[in-house]
Every structure is written in C-alpha cells, then in structure tokens.
Amino acid sequence: MVLYESRRGFTLMVAQAIRDEIREAGRQATCAAFGTVDAGTYAASDALIVGTWIEGMIVIKVRPADAAMAGIEALPDLEGRPTAVFCTFDVSPSDALERMANALRTRGARPVPVRGEFKRRKKLEAVPAFVDRVLPAFEDALAEATG
Numbered sequence: 001m002v003l004y005e006s007r008r009g010f011t012l013m014v015a016q017a018i019r020d021e022i023r024e025a026g027r028q029a030t031c032a033a034f035g036t037v038d039a040g041t042y043a044a045s046d047a048l049i050v051g052t053w054i055e056g057m058i059v060i061k062v063r064p065a066d067a068a069m070a071g072i073e074a075l076p077d078l079e080g081r082p083t084a085v086f087c088t089f090d091v092s093p094s095d096a097l098e099r100m101a102n103a104l105r106t107r108g109a110r111p112v113p114v115r116g117e118f119k120r121r122k123k124l125e126a127v128p129a130f131v132d133r134v135l136p137a138f139e140d141a142l143a144e145a146t147g
Contacts, residue, residue: 001045002031005052005068010120011088015051017124018086018116021131034071042075047082047138050104051116054089054096062094072103082141083109084134086116093117110145112137 002022004015015031022029030041042048052068055061063069064087085100087093101111114137116130 001037001041001047002029002049002051003034003037003071004031004050005034005065005071007053007065010118011051011053014086014088014116014118014124014127015049017127018049018051018131021127022135025131025135027135034068035074039076042078045081046142047084048078048104048109049084049086049134050100051086051088052096052100054087054093056094062092062096064096064100068100069103072100072107075104075107078104078107078109080108080110080145082138082145083111084114084116084137085111086118086130088118088120090120110141112141 002015002019004011006012019029019031050072052065054063055065056063083104085097087096097115104111114133118126
C-alpha cells in the first residue's frame, strides 16, 4: 500500500507512479491518502510506503507535513510491517525522512533502509529506481520476519 499526504498534487502523482511501477513489476499495490483507509485494509497489506511533501522555510523548520505526521500517529499497530518512506520537496528534505521512519517505528512498523526523495522540478524520473530498491528490501524484510 502506498499512503500519502499531498497539498498541491505532486506527492499524489508520485504515490500513484510508485503504485503503477509496483504493479508493472507484477505485484499488487493500492494508493490512498491518510485518513481514507480502514484498519482492515492496513491489516491486509504486506508492506507500506508512506510519502509526504516537506514544509518549512527553505532551510529552517524543514519537516514532514504536519498532516502526514498526524496521519502516522493515527495509524493502527503496524505489527512489524516493512515500511519505506518518501518525500517531495523544493529545496531540501533535511532529516524529514528519518523523522517519518522514527514515527512509523513507534506505530510498530519496521522501516527498511530505502528512502525516496523526489524534487518537484525533476518530476517522476526517479520513481523506477526507487521501486527497484524498495521491492527487494521488502522481500528481504518479509523473508526475515517469517524466518
């Protein structure tokens, strides 16, 4: 599942492109905004990719969107589910991805070391490479969990 917070639509575009790239790789994937998914849908997902836009003032107070962090806090227990994070930004994401991974860890997720940074002006060109790194990381995490 690709879960996102979008303000002007670019993060939504990236989330949908990630979903589509995962489907092209022969796997199932859905895409939804924070607050639109029920606990059963989370329970049915094997892995989660969470994305948001970055807010702040160019180099100070740079952070994941407050709405995304609130959405993460509202998630059910993710029960060790492998999770990757991504962000969209104009200048720099600073430590936003690590903040998101840490917040997801408090919800029971097991973040994989793959992070995606999508600069608005570069559009969607980095999506295939991100998915090419995420899928094996998820497979490794799932195999490790089942022992």
